[in-house]
Amino acid sequence: MTARPRGGASQRTARAPERTTRPVDTAPAGHSPVWHPFTQMAIFDADPALVVERAEGNRLIATDGRSYIDGVASLWCNVHGHGRPEIVRAIQEQAATLQHSTLLGVSHPRAIELAERLPSLLPPGLTRSFFSENGASAVEVALKMAVQFWANAGKSERRRIIALEHAYHGDTIGGVSLGGPGRFRDPYAPLLFEPLRFDSPYAFGMAPGTTRAEATQRSLDSLRSLLERHAHESAAVIIEPRVQGAGGMIVSGEGHLAGVRRLCDEFDVLMIADEVATGFGRTGQMFACDLEGVTPDIMALGKGITGGYLPLSATVATERVYANFYDPGNQRTFYHGHTYAGNPICAAAALANFDVFASEDVLGRARERAGQLESLLAERVAGHPRVGEVRQQGLMVGIELVADRASRAPFPAAARMGAQVCMAARERDVLLRPLGDVVILMPPLSIEAGELAQICEAVAHGLDAIPDALRLG
Numbered sequence: 001m002t003a004r005p006r007g008g009a010s011q012r013t014a015r016a017p018e019r020t021t022r023p024v025d026t027a028p029a030g031h032s033p034v035w036h037p038f039t040q041m042a043i044f045d046a047d048p049a050l051v052v053e054r055a056e057g058n059r060l061i062a063t064d065g066r067s068y069i070d071g072v073a074s075l076w077c078n079v080h081g082h083g084r085p086e087i088v089r090a091i092q093e094q095a096a097t098l099q100h101s102t103l104l105g106v107s108h109p110r111a112i113e114l115a116e117r118l119p120s121l122l123p124p125g126l127t128r129s130f131f132s133e134n135g136a137s138a139v140e141v142a143l144k145m146a147v148q149f150w151a152n153a154g155k156s157e158r159r160r161i162i163a164l165e166h167a168y169h170g171d172t173i174g175g176v177s178l179g180g181p182g183r184f185r186d187p188y189a190p191l192l193f194e195p196l197r198f199d200s201p202y203a204f205g206m207a208p209g210t211t212r213a214e215a216t217q218r219s220l221d222s223l224r225s226l227l228e229r230h231a232h233e234s235a236a237v238i239i240e241p242r243v244q245g246a247g248g249m250i251v252s253g254e255g256h257l258a259g260v261r262r263l264c265d266e267f268d269v270l271m272i273a274d275e276v277a278t279g280f281g282r283t284g285q286m287f288a289c290d291l292e293g294v295t296p297d298i299m300a301l302g303k304g305i306t307g308g309y310l311p312l313s314a315t316v317a318t319e320r321v322y323a324n325f326y327d328p329g330n331q332r333t334f335y336h337g338h339t340y341a342g343n344p345i346c347a348a349a350a351l352a353n354f355d356v357f358a359s360e361d362v363l364g365r366a367r368e369r370a371g372q373l374e375s376l377l378a379e380r381v382a383g384h385p386r387v388g389e390v391r392q393q394g395l396m397v398g399i400e401l402v403a404d405r406a407s408r409a410p411f412p413a414a415a416r417m418g419a420q421v422c423m424a425a426r427e428r429d430v431l432l433r434p435l436g437d438v439v440i441l442m443p444p445l446s447i448e449a450g451e452l453a454q455i456c457e458a459v460a461h462g463l464d465a466i467p468d469a470l471r472l473g
Contacts, residue, residue, distance in 0.1 A: 135276030135302025136170025249398020
């Protein structure tokens with residue numbers, strides 16, 4: 001008998017299996033390997049590169065050491081500035097204790113504490129929190145909640161959603177369905193549902209001379225007409241309260257939000273408030289719904305919930321909505337959930353964010369800065385011949401560009417004038433991002449007065465840089 005090699009190993013020399021490899025396609029030299037969201041990569045690769053390496057306070061610092069004011073709060077989410085030690089410390093401490101644990105059938109202390117504390121900040125009556133990772137998901141949850149609410153009540157025919165013209169509620173299938181026609185929606189039409197739409201209170205887009213109050217009333221009249229015909233088949237009305245953010249910073253007049261609430265009550269339709277962009281102080285109140293004392297049936301939150309540090313969102317419902325899913329017989333369960341929903345590190349950041357609001361007069365400071373910004377815009381920007389309108393609510397601003405002020409004629413879309421103005425603003429060390437030809441200003445609530453002046457100066461510089469060939473006025 002042949003003795004086995006010591007240790008029982010095979011007499012053959014073990015060889016790792018050979019790998020079949022193929023060349024890896026890489027981006028051409030000078031081209032980004034990252035496919036950036038909402039970005040035409042051919043234009044991105046042609047523009048000057050900006051790579052942010054770190055951040056301090058209200059500034060982003062690029063790899064070349066140049067510092068830029070974060071004029072859009074890192075896509076509308078940063079609240080207290082970058083690097084707040086309280087939030088950073090909370091993240092670090094939680095990361096050392098529990099990195100993640102599912103909420104499917106089990107819980108963890110940070111999620112419980114967050115769900116207990118959140119209602120104290122919200123309009124009264126919103127008590128039950130369902131966590132996700134981003135604002136679009138929070139909206140998707142809200143839509144599904146609303147439709148299943150009526151199905152659970154034995155009224156499955158009530159499944160249609162009513163949305164504003166110029167709506168934007170995220171880029172999931174439900175969110176895109178709610179958006180208006182165009183490049184953002186049209187390619188995905190086979191996947192989408194069609195909402196019912198009512199007029200936006202977009203006064204600038206109406207006949208010259210139309211006031212914001214008139215546009216607001218027109219919107220409410222449009223909603224009433226729609227509900228009179230379709231309430232029997234409608235589950236919910238969804239709006240961004242007071243400010244339609246990605247629709248172009250369209251600011252509704254006083255009474256619009258309360259009017260929508262009254263109509264939803266009159267016709268017994270749920271009201272969903274998408275406060276993903278407007279929440280956590282952007283409008284001068286903690287939530288835009290607070291501006292008119294309105295409590296929706298369902299509210300979607302995101303962006304600023306963690307102070308803009310980590311991805312987290314919440315869909316918060318009233319007891320009426322929640323009770324319609326509470327069923328020991330397990331026939332009315334809400335079948336939705338994401339792997340990282342309510343992640344404990346993200347929840348810890350949110351709790352630290354709430355602590356900053358509790359310990360400082362964040363909202364009072366934001367209102368003061370909003371007044372200063374209004375004055376600066378009036379002085380440096382509003383009268384520019386290429387500016388059709390400046391719309392502002394709190395620290396949310398949209399500057400609509402026009403080729404001709406008198407006729408409100410737009411620039412040719414191919415000119416990408418909003419992008420050109422924002423690119424020129426970088427020359428003044430300010431980072432902005434437009435929505436088409438609407439230049440957006442939405443800095444952190446911690447912004448300083450001097451930084452606001454620099455932002456407005458940078459916008460004015462960008463406006464002055466518009467090529468003469470495109471000055472049609």
